[in-house]
Amino acid sequence: MTQAQFILSSVLLLALLLQAIFPSFRVLVVCAGAGIACLAATKLGVANTSRILAEVPWDVLIILVTLGLVSQLLAASRLFDRLALVATRVSGADPHRLTIVFAIAMYVVSGVVNNLTALVLVLPVLHVLLRLGGTNQRYVSWTLGVLLVACNLGGAATPIGDFPAILLLGRGSMTFGDYLANAAPATLVALAALLVVTAFVVRPARGMPRDPISAGIARAVMTALHRRISLDRRIFVPAAASLLLMIAAWLFLPSSLGIGPELICWLGASLALLLNRRLGEKLTRNGLEAEAVLFLLSLFVMVGAVRDTGLFELIARGLESLPISGAGQLFVFLLLAGVLTGLFSAGPSMAALLEVAASLAKRLPPSAVYVGLALSVCAGSSLFLTAATSGPLAQALTERADIRDADGRPLRFGFFDFLPTGLLGFAIIEATAIGYAAWVLSRVR
Amino acid sequence: MTSLPRHLGQAFRMAAGELGMASAARLFVRELSQSGGDALVGEACDVLGREYPVLDFVAHRWIHGERESRLDPAPTVRALEGITRLLVVGLETDALDVFVSALPGVEIGLVAEPFGVEPDMRRVLANYHGVLQPVSLTEFRRWVGRRSALLTFVYGTDGHTAHVAATWLRVAGPDVRPQFRSLVGWDVLGEPMRLYPRWLVETNCNDFSALVGSIRRSTAAGPETHLPPS
Numbered sequence: 001m002t003q004a005q006f007i008l009s010s011v012l013l014l015a016l017l018l019q020a021i022f023p024s025f026r027v028l029v030v031c032a033g034a035g036i037a038c039l040a041a042t043k044l045g046v047a048n049t050s051r052i053l054a055e056v057p058w059d060v061l062i063i064l065v066t067l068g069l070v071s072q073l074l075a076a077s078r079l080f081d082r083l084a085l086v087a088t089r090v091s092g093a094d095p096h097r098l099t100i101v102f103a104i105a106m107y108v109v110s111g112v113v114n115n116l117t118a119l120v121l122v123l124p125v126l127h128v129l130l131r132l133g134g135t136n137q138r139y140v141s142w143t144l145g146v147l148l149v150a151c152n153l154g155g156a157a158t159p160i161g162d163f164p165a166i167l168l169l170g171r172g173s174m175t176f177g178d179y180l181a182n183a184a185p186a187t188l189v190a191l192a193a194l195l196v197v198t199a200f201v202v203r204p205a206r207g208m209p210r211d212p213i214s215a216g217i218a219r220a221v222m223t224a225l226h227r228r229i230s231l232d233r234r235i236f237v238p239a240a241a242s243l244l245l246m247i248a249a250w251l252f253l254p255s256s257l258g259i260g261p262e263l264i265c266w267l268g269a270s271l272a273l274l275l276n277r278r279l280g281e282k283l284t285r286n287g288l289e290a291e292a293v294l295f296l297l298s299l300f301v302m303v304g305a306v307r308d309t310g311l312f313e314l315i316a317r318g319l320e321s322l323p324i325s326g327a328g329q330l331f332v333f334l335l336l337a338g339v340l341t342g343l344f345s346a347g348p349s350m351a352a353l354l355e356v357a358a359s360l361a362k363r364l365p366p367s368a369v370y371v372g373l374a375l376s377v378c379a380g381s382s383l384f385l386t387a388a389t390s391g392p393l394a395q396a397l398t399e400r401a402d403i404r405d406a407d408g409r410p411l412r413f414g415f416f417d418f419l420p421t422g423l424l425g426f427a428i429i430e431a432t433a434i435g436y437a438a439w440v441l442s443r444v445r
Numbered sequence: 446m447t448s449l450p451r452h453l454g455q456a457f458r459m460a461a462g463e464l465g466m467a468s469a470a471r472l473f474v475r476e477l478s479q480s481g482g483d484a485l486v487g488e489a490c491d492v493l494g495r496e497y498p499v500l501d502f503v504a505h506r507w508i509h510g511e512r513e514s515r516l517d518p519a520p521t522v523r524a525l526e527g528i529t530r531l532l533v534v535g536l537e538t539d540a541l542d543v544f545v546s547a548l549p550g551v552e553i554g555l556v557a558e559p560f561g562v563e564p565d566m567r568r569v570l571a572n573y574h575g576v577l578q579p580v581s582l583t584e585f586r587r588w589v590g591r592r593s594a595l596l597t598f599v600y601g602t603d604g605h606t607a608h609v610a611a612t613w614l615r616v617a618g619p620d621v622r623p624q625f626r627s628l629v630g631w632d633v634l635g636e637p638m639r640l641y642p643r644w645l646v647e648t649n650c651n652d653f654s655a656l657v658g659s660i661r662r663s664t665a666a667g668p669e670t671h672l673p674p675s
Contacts, residue, residue, distance in 0.1 A: 078571060124565060131459040134452035213480045214450045220476050221460045221469075228542070228572040400563070406451035 004044040005309040011037045012302045012352070016344040023392050027295050034298035037305040047308040055307075056300045059262035060170035061293055064114075066269035067160050068289045070243055071113035073272055075121060076279060077236035080109060081229045084125040085222060093133055093218035095205040099143045100195055102126050103150035107191055110154030111161045111184075112243075115390045116292075118151055123394060127401035128225070132218035134211065140403060140411045142204035144394060145421025149194060149382045151390055153429065156378040157187040159250070159261075163296065164350040164377045169250075169261050171354070173361070173370050176250030176261060182371045182436075190375070190432040194425060202424075238275030242268045292389075296347055303351045312352070316359035326364055327441050331434050333360060333369075334376040338430045341380020342387045350377050368440035375433035382425035385418040448481065454493050457500060463564040465537035466644070467600065467633045470503035471514065483508050498640040499600055505639060516633065518544040521596070524629045524655035525551075530593040532556065532585060532625075533577075534617070535610040536569065537598045537633050545576050554580035554588055558612040585616055589624035599630040599656065600645055601637040607656065608638070608645040617652065632658030 015033025019026035038049045074080070083105060091101035102122065110118035126147065130140060155162025159169040159179045168174050174182075198204065246268035253259055273280030306312065319329050333356065341349040353373060361369040381388035385395060398413040405411055450456070453473075460469040477485045486504045494501030506514075516539055525531060529551060533541070536557040545553060555577045557564055566579050580588065595617055600608040607630055617628055630653040650656055 081568065081571065128459065132456045134450055134456070211450050213448075213477070213485075214452070214456070216480055217453075217456060217460075217473060217476045220472055221456075221464075224460075224464055224468075224472055224538070225568060226572075227538075228574070229568070404452075404455055408455070 001311070001314070002309065004041075004046050005306075005311045005314070007040050007044065008037060008046065008302075008306045008309050009311055011040060012306050012348075015302060016348050019348075020344060020386060023386060027291055027298075030295055030298040030302070034301040037302045041305040041308065046305065052301055052304045052308070055304045056297060057167070057170055059260060060167050060300075061296060062262045063160075063166050063170050063265045064163065064296065065288060065293060066265040067166070068114060068117070068292070069283050069287055070239060070269050070272050071117045072283050072287045073235060073239040073276060073279070074113060074243075075117060076283075077232045077239060078229050079231055079236055080121040081226055082231055083109065084122065085226045088125070088129065088219060088222045093129055093215040093222070094210065095133060095135070095139060095208050096210070098126075098129060098133075099146055099204050100199055102143070103146050103191070103195060103198075106147050106150040107154035107157070107187075110151045111158045113161075115151050115155045115162050115388065116393060118154065119148075119390045119393055119397070122151075123147070123397050124401070125222075127398065127403060128222065129218055130403050131401070132221050133214045134208075134406055135403065135411065136208065136405050137411050137417070138206075139204045139208060140398075140413060141417040142198065142202055142421055144398060144413050145418045145425070146194065146198050146204075148385075148388075148390060148394055148418070149421060149425035149429075150191060152378045152381045152388060152425075153187045153191050153194075156374050157184045159183075162378075163292075163347055164374050167350055167354060168370050168374060172260070173354070173358070174366065175255075176247070178367060179371065179374075182367045182440075183374060186371060186375060186432055186436045187378070190429045193428045193432070197424065197428070235276055235279065239272045242272035242275070245271070296351075299348050299351050303348075303355075306352070307355055312355035313359070316356045319356065319360070320363075327438065330360060330364055330369060330372065330437055330441070333357070334372045334433050334437060335430065337373055337376040338379040338383070338426065338433070341377045342383030342426065343380075345387050345389070346377050346381045349380060353377075365440050365444050368437040368444075371440075372433045372437035375429055375436060379426045379429035379433060382429060383422050385415045385422065387422075391418070448485065449477075449488050449492055453489070454496055457493065457497055461497075461499075463536075463538075463569055465535070465539070465598065465633075466497070466499040467503065467598070468537050468539040470497070470500040471539065473500060474504050474507045477504075478507065494640055496643065498638045498642050498644075499634070501640050502601070502634055502636075502638045516540050516543050518547045520657040521629060521631045522547045524657055525594050525596070525627065528592050528594045528626060530554070530588055530590060532580060532588045532593065532595050532616075534558075534595060534597040534613050536564065538569075538572070540598060540631060540633055541573070541577070545573055552578070554578045554585070556580050556582065556585060556612055556616060558610050582612070582615060586621075586624075589621070591626055593625050594627040594629060595621075595625050596629045596631060599632040599634075599658075600642065601634045602630075602632055602650055602656065602658075603637050605650055606647045607632070607650050607653070608642040609648050611646045613648060614646055617648075622652070627654045629653060630656040632656065634658075 015030050019029040041047050087101050087105040091097040106122050159165045159176050246264050249264045337353050357369050357373050385391035403411045490501050490504045531551050532554045534556045597609050597613045635658045
């Protein structure tokens with residue numbers, strides 16, 4: 001390892017460690033880290049700042065920002081309020097069904113909008129039901145935990161659901177259709193396995209009596225809370241139509257036209273916002289997810305500086321030189337990706353590991369590598385509460401909701417409350433990732 | 446041994462935070478009656494009454510035959526005739542639902558006090574399709590004017606004092622009163638509560654320029670309109 005490789009990878013690792021240890025300062029930490037990486041790269045003669053910035057995948061950031069704006073339009077249409085009411089009716093506000101129904105609802109919602117938006121839309125509704133129906137610590141821990149894992153799975157199911165998949169789409173690693181056709185069934189299998197184990201082995205509502213009075217009151221209150229909320233068609237129709245047009249373009253526009261997914265996103269989101277002029281202008285001015293953009297931009301800068309030292313090629317060559325088969329190397333890589341994501345969170349891991357994945361994809365089927373990687377990153381995101389940005393948000397929202405048990409004791413949703421669900425989710429999703437990769441490899445042979 | 450769920454009080458507090466105490470009480474009493482008849486409503490009175498006196502009041506009236514309470518907005522609308530801006534202090538969704546549509550062309554703001562847990566104002570306001578605007582305590586002075594009025598919900602009055610949400614005292618101080626054309630209290634219970642009015646504060650009836658009670662009850666004896674002194 002050269003001096004430049006050592007120094008720049010140390011800057012990256014230190015920034016990742018610090019942002020994991022101090023999540024409330026994560027944006028500041030990675031921003032400072034990016035500045036230091038640029039300085040070090042310039043002084044060590046690796047690359048100057050202009051070159052590092054030119055290598056940033058701006059197309060990915062554009063997809064992230066524009067999809068975020070479309071998500072906000074859909075949220076403003078009250079679509080998700082209606083869905084929350086439907087989920088309440090389907091579950092009957094019965095604790096035994098609530099966990100399953102809301103996990104499925106979360107999976108669907110987070111496949112369409114980004115994970116944070118999905119969480120902000122779905123979690124408060126579940127909090128209301130938990131407070132109305134009565135609950136205990138075990139039930140809260142498992143139900144919210146399963147909801148978070150389902151949120152991660154939904155995000156990995158579609159190319160527009162979460163950052164790792166957006167990165168694959170934006171960088172042209174996989175087409176929209178290929179990713180959807182491969183990742184959606186795999187995530188569905190993982191979700192089904194998670195829900196079966198939860199419902200029949202864990203049984204979060206074990207010991208909680210079926211209480212028709214509470215269930216009836218919970219249903220009535222939920223109906224009253226949403227009594228006059230209706231789908232705003234003036235917002236929903238243009239937004240949904242624009243999204244459908246974007247999906248059609250991603251699926252069917254020939255690549256020979258040179259119109260990439262980022263341009264489709266840009267034009268589609270502009271159309272949706274223009275068709276809702278006032279709200280569109282307001283969202284464009286105030287609705288940009290500056291925090292996410294700044295965080296990812298800083299990560300890309302740090303990863304770019306390390307890439308310019310040739311370290312990722314070195315790691316890829318090291319992986320290739322392992323005395324095991326290509327399939328074995330892929331499995332080691334996927335397992336490593338899951339654990340690293342658990343420690344450093346999805347954005348940094350995906351940005352760094354994609355460089356190594358690109359090398360593996362030259363020798364192995366790309367779908368096995370990339371979808372396997374997306375699933376492994378999803379597994380890692382589900383391992384610890386701090387591994388994905390949705391975890392701390394869920395923790396904060398739950399604290400604010402002040403949920404209590406029947407004796408009035410406050411119920412928590414912290415790191416250790418989530419851990420059993422996290423370990424189960426990690427095991428199931430990582431096994432699905434490796435199983436999926438093995439299945440693709442077996443079909444090629 | 447009660448057949449009521451042990452967490453019912455917490456559930457009521459949550460519902461009251463976003464629907465209003467009287468609106469939530471009516472809903473709970475209706476649901477309890479469906480599940481276990483008057484006996485269960487009576488149990489709720491006994492177990493939760495002291496903690497939640499508005500629930501106690503509504504449950505007690507229910508047991509005594511007052512099954513449907515329909516709020517009539519007409520007297521309140523008359524008291525607010527001619528205004529262009531209205532600031533509502535407190536939350537009672539049953540009342541607001543029938544009232545907001547009766548004031549076309551009036552700009553309406555809402556200062557909702559957290560009761561128990563902070564209400565999800567986004568959801569509260571979504572039920573009014575943009576007609577109600579959220580107003581914080583720091584910005585309510587923007588609403589003063591010769592054609593502006595303040596309205597709050599009153600939970601029973603004996604003719605001298607009225608029970609209101611604590612926010613009312615913070616909004617309608619002596620320095621603020623002259624800056625609004627009217628200060629209207631809308632009695633959503635129609636009669637004084639039976640128990641100590643926990644969660645509420647007392648105010649002088651003379652502080653209101655109009656105090657209207659507009660519950661029209663259908664009882665076995667027939668419809669009756671109750672208007673407390675104003």
